[in-house]
Amino acid sequence: MARKFFVGGNFKMNGTLSSIKEIVDNLNKSELDSNRDIAEVVISPPSLYLLPTREHLRKEIEVAAQNVFDKPNGAFTGEISVSQLKDSNITWTILGHSERRTILGESDEVVSTKTKYATDNGLGVIWCCGESLEEREAGNTISVITKQLDSLKSKNPDWAKIVIAYEPIWAIGTGKVATTQQAQDVHKAIRDWLKGVSDKVSDETRVLYGGSVNESNCGELSKQPDIDGFLVGGASLKPAFVKIINCHQ
Numbered sequence: 055m056a057r058k059f060f061v062g063g064n065f066k067m068n069g070t071l072s073s074i075k076e077i078v079d080n081l082n083k084s085e086l087d088s089n090r091d092i093a094e095v096v097i098s099p100p101s102l103y104l105l106p107t108r109e110h111l112r113k114e115i116e117v118a119a120q121n122v123f124d125k126p127n128g129a130f131t132g133e134i135s136v137s138q139l140k141d142s143n144i145t146w147t148i149l150g151h152s153e154r155r156t157i158l159g160e161s162d163e164v165v166s167t168k169t170k171y172a173t174d175n176g177l178g179v180i181w182c183c184g185e186s187l188e189e190r191e192a193g194n195t196i197s198v199i200t201k202q203l204d205s206l207k208s209k210n211p212d213w214a215k216i217v218i219a220y221e222p223i224w225a226i227g228t229g230k231v232a233t234t235q236q237a238q239d240v241h242k243a244i245r246d247w248l249k250g251v252s253d254k255v256s257d258e259t260r261v262l263y264g265g266s267v268n269e270s271n272c273g274e275l276s277k278q279p280d281i282d283g284f285l286v287g288g289a290s291l292k293p294a295f296v297k298i299i300n301c302h303q
């Protein structure tokens with residue numbers, strides 16, 4: 055089955071009202087593959103800017119939070135709920151980004167629980183996984199990712215609502231992109247692992263690559279059979295993001 059190309063833009067904790075308006079204006083006026091139904095595009099500004107982004111952005115591009123909590127409402131200072139996002143037409147969230155895992159201490163269990171809650175309640179999840187440089191050099195890349203995936207599977211989430219982003223930590227924000235072969239090898243391993251959920255989930259789940267993707271390297275990466283799109287950090291803040299959206303042949 056053909057998997058629709060997917061490009062996510064993760065703004066992280068960057069931007070101001072005016073700089074995000076510029077990004078939105080640029081996306082609104084550009085010729086995009088999202089408009090031709092070739093690519094699905096989701097951008098993820100900081101939570102403060104979710105609403106103005108949703109309000110001004112062209113409708114076929116969706117908006118994602120960078121995190122969500124696993125309770126419906128209540129005394130959880132600093133958190134945002136799935137229902138609040140949906141109430142604001144925010145239809146996706148990123149979960150398990152390595153910056154949340156490493157800097158904010160989110161465990162596999164926390165990420166998996168949130169993913170289960172979000173997908174069960176109708177939110178799309180860009181679920182991130184990836185290994186550190188030490189783990190790669192020790193030959194543990196696949197076992198690290200398998201452990202993250204096993205934790206997710208144990209919660210029995212709604213796989214139809216999940217897009218997986220493979221993001222080697224050593225490639226995020228460093229300018230060091232994985233080679234096309236390194237990326238394809240891990241994506242293939244993820245695709246094979248997904249067969250253990252079901253053949254349908256393996257065929258249909260998009261697996262994105264993330265880590266220093268830019269307008270020069272996206273073309274080659276996108277030709278790999280198991281790379282179904284990108285999660286883009288730094289380059290999503292620049293006009294060249296349009297070229298990444300449109301890079302799929």
Ligand code: PEP
Nearest residue numbers: 226227264265266287288
């Ligand atoms: C990211 O933060 O998800 C990411 C991939 O960042 P960058 O593209 O800047 O490496």
